[in-house]
Amino acid sequence: MTSAAPHQRLRDDLLRPLLETSWRFYLLVGVLGVFVLAGLVAWATQMWFGFGISGIRWPVYWGFFVTNFVFWIGISHAGTLISAILRLVNAGWRRPVTRCAEVITAFSLVIGAMFPLIHLGRPWLAFWLAPYPSERLLWPNFRSPLVWDFFAINTYLTGSVLFLFLPMIPDFAAVRDRSSGLRRRVYRVLALGWRGTPKQWHRLEAAMSIMAVAIVPVAVSVHTIVSFDFSMAPVPMWQSTIFGPYFVAGAIFSGIAGLIIAMAALRKFLHLEDYLHPVHFQNLGKLMLVMALLWGYFVFNERLVTYYGNGPSEMAVFWRTQRESFAPLYWTMVTCNFVLPLVILGITRFRTITGCVIASFGVVVGMWLERFLIIVPSLGHKYLPYSYGTYRPQPVEIIITVATFAAMCLLYVLFAKFVPIISIWEMRAVQHPSPALIPPATAEHPLGETHA
Amino acid sequence: MSHAEDAPTLYGLMAEFDNPTALVRAAEQARLAGYREMDAYSPIPIHDLTEAIGARRTRLPILVFIGGMLGGLGGFGLEYWSQVIAYPLNIGGRPLNSWPQFVPVMFETTVLGAALAAFVGMWALNKLPQPYHPVFNVPAFARASTDRFFLCIEAADPRFDREATGQFLQGLHPVGVTDVEP
Numbered sequence A: 001m002t003s004a005a006p007h008q009r010l011r012d013d014l015l016r017p018l019l020e021t022s023w024r025f026y027l028l029v030g031v032l033g034v035f036v037l038a039g040l041v042a043w044a045t046q047m048w049f050g051f052g053i054s055g056i057r058w059p060v061y062w063g064f065f066v067t068n069f070v071f072w073i074g075i076s077h078a079g080t081l082i083s084a085i086l087r088l089v090n091a092g093w094r095r096p097v098t099r100c101a102e103v104i105t106a107f108s109l110v111i112g113a114m115f116p117l118i119h120l121g122r123p124w125l126a127f128w129l130a131p132y133p134s135e136r137l138l139w140p141n142f143r144s145p146l147v148w149d150f151f152a153i154n155t156y157l158t159g160s161v162l163f164l165f166l167p168m169i170p171d172f173a174a175v176r177d178r179s180s181g182l183r184r185r186v187y188r189v190l191a192l193g194w195r196g197t198p199k200q201w202h203r204l205e206a207a208m209s210i211m212a213v214a215i216v217p218v219a220v221s222v223h224t225i226v227s228f229d230f231s232m233a234p235v236p237m238w239q240s241t242i243f244g245p246y247f248v249a250g251a252i253f254s255g256i257a258g259l260i261i262a263m264a265a266l267r268k269f270l271h272l273e274d275y276l277h278p279v280h281f282q283n284l285g286k287l288m289l290v291m292a293l294l295w296g297y298f299v300f301n302e303r304l305v306t307y308y309g310n311g312p313s314e315m316a317v318f319w320r321t322q323r324e325s326f327a328p329l330y331w332t333m334v335t336c337n338f339v340l341p342l343v344i345l346g347i348t349r350f351r352t353i354t355g356c357v358i359a360s361f362g363v364v365v366g367m368w369l370e371r372f373l374i375i376v377p378s379l380g381h382k383y384l385p386y387s388y389g390t391y392r393p394q395p396v397e398i399i400i401t402v403a404t405f406a407a408m409c410l411l412y413v414l415f416a417k418f419v420p421i422i423s424i425w426e427m428r429a430v431q432h433p434s435p436a437l438i439p440p441a442t443a444e445h446p447l448g449e450t451h452a
Numbered sequence B: 001m002s003h004a005e006d007a008p009t010l011y012g013l014m015a016e017f018d019n020p021t022a023l024v025r026a027a028e029q030a031r032l033a034g035y036r037e038m039d040a041y042s043p044i045p046i047h048d049l050t051e052a053i054g055a056r057r058t059r060l061p062i063l064v065f066i067g068g069m070l071g072g073l074g075g076f077g078l079e080y081w082s083q084v085i086a087y088p089l090n091i092g093g094r095p096l097n098s099w100p101q102f103v104p105v106m107f108e109t110t111v112l113g114a115a116l117a118a119f120v121g122m123w124a125l126n127k128l129p130q131p132y133h134p135v136f137n138v139p140a141f142a143r144a145s146t147d148r149f150f151l152c153i154e155a156a157d158p159r160f161d162r163e164a165t166g167q168f169l170q171g172l173h174p175v176g177v178t179d180v181e182p
Helices: A005-017 A023-049 A064-088 A096-116 A123-130 A147-166 A169-180 A183-188 A198-231 A243-269 A279-307 A312-322 A325-347 A353-379 A396-420 A426-433 B020-032 B047-052 B060-086 B100-127 B139-145 B161-169
Strands: B011-018 B038-041 B150-153 B174-182
Touching: A005 A169, A005 A198, A005 A312, A005 A396, A005 A426, A023 A396, A064 A096, A064 A198, A064 A243, A064 A312, A064 A353, A096 A123, A096 A147, A096 A243, A147 A169, A147 A243, A147 B100, A169 A183, A169 B139, A183 A325, A198 A243, A198 A396, A198 B060, A198 B139, A243 A279, A243 A353, A279 A312, A279 A325, A279 A353, A279 B011, A312 A325, A312 A353, A312 B047, A325 A353, B011 B020, B011 B161, B020 B047, B020 B150, B060 B100, B100 B139, B150 B161, B161 B174
Parallel strands: none
Antiparallel strands: B011 B150, B011 B174, B038 B150
C-alpha cells in the first residue's frame, strides 16, 4: 500500500457529508428554518406596524438590535483574522481549522450587517448610505463613523468571501471528479476548470498569502471603527480612548469561542475525529485563555479609570452596572468571560474538548452581555435628568435575536453540506511523507512548542 | 520522421505518476531532454515542480499593488470630490477637506482594491474560468484532483514526436502513458 490509501480515506471522509444525506440533516434544516422564518415574520411585523412595537424608545434608541450588530461583527473575527494570522505564522495545526473559521466570518458578517437594516425604520432606503450620484444631489458625510462602518464592513465582507472562496477552487475540482449527474455539472462550473498546474498553484498561493496580509488590518479596523460609533459620542462611559482595542480584543475573544463551538459540532456530527484533534481545541483554548486575560485587563482598566476620574455621570453608570439594576447581568458577564475561562482553560486537566466547549458557551453569553451592558446602561442615564430612561426588550426583538442564532447555524449547516468544510488539498499537502516537499514548520505540533 | 496525419489530432502525450517525487523527477528529465511546451498537474502544490517546469515568479503582487493604489486614490478622490466640490457642508466648523477624517474610508478602499486585484488577478493570470481544456479528455485525469500526478508534453513542442516522446515518457516509469485528444 502506497500513498493511495490515506488519500482515498481523506477524500471519502471529507466528502461524505456532501455525497450522503441523512434524515437528521433535513430535520435540523427544518427546525432551524422555522426559527429563521419566525424571525423574518417578526421583522415584517415590525416594518408593518412601525418601531413602536419594539422596546426602543427615548432615550434608549439602541437596544437588542445594536447589541446583536456589535456581537455578530465580533464573532466574525473568529475566522478571517485567526485563519490569516495562523496562515502567516505558518502554524501547521491550522490546516483543518482555517476553513471552519473563515465560514464563520462570512456568515456572521452577513448576519451582523443585517442589524443596521433591521434597525432602520424604513429599511428599503438603506441604499442612501452608499455614495452614488443620486437625483437628490446628496452625498454621505464621510466624517461620520457610521459611514466608515459602511465601508469597513463591506470591505471586510468582500475580502472575507474572496479569501474563503480562493482555496475552495481546488476542492470544488475534487468534488467535481468524485460526483456524477447534476452535482457534477454544478461543481464543474464552480471549479472553473481548475487543473492544478504548477503555475496555477503558485498564483493561488501567492494570492492567498497577499490576502492574508491584507485582511488582518481590515479585521482590526472593522471593530475599531465599530467602537468609534460609541467612543465618538458624548455619552458617559462611551467616551473612552481604550474602546478600539477593547472592542477588538472582545471580538477576537468571542470569535474564538464561536469557532470552538462550531468545530466541536462538526467533529461530532460529521465524524471528523481523525481531523479535528484534541490538540486543535487545546491550542484554541490557550488562545482564548490569553484573550480572557486581555479582556479582563480592559474591563479592569475601564472601571479603574472611571472610578479614579470620579465624574458624576460616569459614576452613576458605573454603579448602575456594578451594584444596581444591571448588577446581575454585570456579574454574570464577569463570571462567564473571566472566571469560567480562567478556571477551565487555565487548568490543563480541564482543557479538554468538553471543557473548551463549556468555556466557549460561557464566553458567547458573556460577550453578548458585555455588548448589551456597554449600550443600554449608558444610554439610559446620560448627563442630564431629562434623558434618564429605561429599556425593556419586546417580543419582536427577542424573536429576531433568537432567529439570528438559528440563521447562523442554518447557514453553517448548509455550507458544510455543499462545500468540504475541511480543505482537502491543504490536508493532503501534509500527508506527503517526502521531507523535501514539506517545510518542517507545517508538521503537526502543539502551540508553544518551538519549531524544529 | 514526423507523423503528419497524427499531429493535428493530438494535443499531447500524458504520463501518469502515483507520487509527487516521481512527477518532479519526470519534469526535470523532460526539461533536460529539451522539452519546453509541457505542463504538470497535481492535486497539491509542489514547490520543486514550479522550478522543474520552468515557471517564473508570478506578476500577481504588482497587480495587487496597482489595485491597492487605485483603491486608495479612488477613495480619497470620492471623499474630496463629494465633500469639497459636490456637496460642501460645514460639519462642526471643520475644513471642507478634513483629510484626517477621510483616512478610515481611504484605508478600507485601499484594501478593497488590493483584495479585488488579488482575486481577479489570480483568475485572469490563471485564465479561469476555463470551460474546456484538452487534458479533461483523458479519463484517468479525474484522479488529478485526488491522488495522481500527471505530466503532459504538448504536441506544440518542436521536439515532440509521437513515438520518441512516448518512449521517453515510458522510460520515466509512469503508471501509464495516454494520448490527449485536442
